[in-house]
Amino acid sequence: MQELRDLAKKLLLDKQVNAILGYEWDRRGARPAFITEAGDCDRLVFDHRCVQNLAAYLSPRRANIAQLGRLAVVIKACDARAVAGLIRENQLKREDLVLIGVRCGGVVVNPSDSEQLNAENIAPRCVGCEQREPTLADHLVGETQSAPVGKANRDLRLSEIEKLNPEERLSLWTSLLSQCTRCYACRQVCPMCFCERCIADKTQPAWIESSPHSRGNFSWHLTRALHLAGRCVDCGECERACPAGIPLGLLNHKVARIVASRYGYAVSDDPSRETPIGSYRLDDEQEFIA
Numbered sequence: 428m429q430e431l432r433d434l435a436k437k438l439l440l441d442k443q444v445n446a447i448l449g450y451e452w453d454r455r456g457a458r459p460a461f462i463t464e465a466g467d468c469d470r471l472v473f474d475h476r477c478v479q480n481l482a483a484y485l486s487p488r489r490a491n492i493a494q495l496g497r498l499a500v501v502i503k504a505c506d507a508r509a510v511a512g513l514i515r516e517n518q519l520k521r522e523d524l525v526l527i528g529v530r531c532g533g534v535v536v537n538p539s540d541s542e543q544l545n546a547e548n549i550a551p552r553c554v555g556c557e558q559r560e561p562t563l564a565d566h567l568v569g570e571t572q573s574a575p576v577g578k579a580n581r582d583l584r585l586s587e588i589e590k591l592n593p594e595e596r597l598s599l600w601t602s603l604l605s606q607c608t609r610c611y612a613c614r615q616v617c618p619m620c621f622c623e624r625c626i627a628d629k630t631q632p633a634w635i636e637s638s639p640h641s642r643g644n645f646s647w648h649l650t651r652a653l654h655l656a657g658r659c660v661d662c663g664e665c666e667r668a669c670p671a672g673i674p675l676g677l678l679n680h681k682v683a684r685i686v687a688s689r690y691g692y693a694v695s696d697d698p699s700r701e702t703p704i705g706s707y708r709l710d711d712e713q714e715f716i717a
């Protein structure tokens with residue numbers, strides 16, 4: 428923690444950045460913090476309760492953040508994938524940021540969950556996470572962390588769903604998605620949802636029905652999942668923000684598995700790596716068109 432605070436102080440005192448975007452404690456756990464004074468850097472913290480993906484503040488939808496000037500941002504490896512995605516899609520310039528990578532041993536589902544990280548409360552995406560140190564970072568702080576363990580197993584859950592017949596799968600997802608109230612918290616919190624005007628908000632023509640019933644809900648979720656194919660960084664923020672408890676991570680994970688098997692692509696924190704959705708290859712399979 429002291430290493431992080433000392434580095435943040437130095438960056439501000441040397442005028443390398445105008446503000447640090449990191450985490451601080453609040454009564455419910457950790458929350459995002461914007462620090463502009465070196466004397467406030469002792470507020471900075473990092474541990475398994477720092478669940479938020481701060482890259483969401485770098486999205487062009489948050490134009491007010493750009494007014495702070497040059498930023499240093501604390502990033503976990505999954506957050507770094509979002510920063511890389513924004514750079515790759517020309518929403519950010521790498522040279523405009525200082526990235527403080529933190530070595531991560533997993534986070535809880537909710538910042539208020541517990542002071543201890545354990546197999547029960549760890550976020551499902553952290554179980555089996557292979558990259559826990561961002562390579563995109565300018566600085567790397569914290570001690571090396573061991574691989575997180577937990578009981579959640581998204582691949583097993585997906586395998587169970589895949590064993591259902593099409594009617595049963597439809598019934599399962601109809602039931603899950605029927606709880607969606609179309610509050611769009613999942614979209615607002617997502618670092619990779621940065622369209623100036625979301626297709627779900629368009630009314631002339633209205634591509635997606637806006638009222639929360641099955642037909643519109645299916646359109647919304649399938650459109651969003653496909654728009655994020657090969658772009659979702661698996662930060663878990665949409666699922667955490669959803670007040671209806673819909674397992675959006677399962678849907679995103681399923682799409683990520685399809686992208687991996689069809690295109691051999693896994694989302695990474697290398698901004699120079701093209702995504703399948705933004706590139707064209709002559710040897711792309713297209714048997715589904717025939």
Ligand code: SF4
Nearest residue numbers: 504505531533553556
């Ligand atoms: S997915 Fe990986 S890098 Fe992200 S919080 Fe979990 S363990 Fe850390």
Ligand code: SF4
Nearest residue numbers: 617659660662663665
């Ligand atoms: S869809 Fe969800 S998990 Fe994927 S990048 Fe957006 S907020 Fe993160």
Ligand code: SF4
Nearest residue numbers: 607608610611613669
């Ligand atoms: S956050 Fe949940 S309830 Fe709100 S629109 Fe997204 S899936 Fe639906």
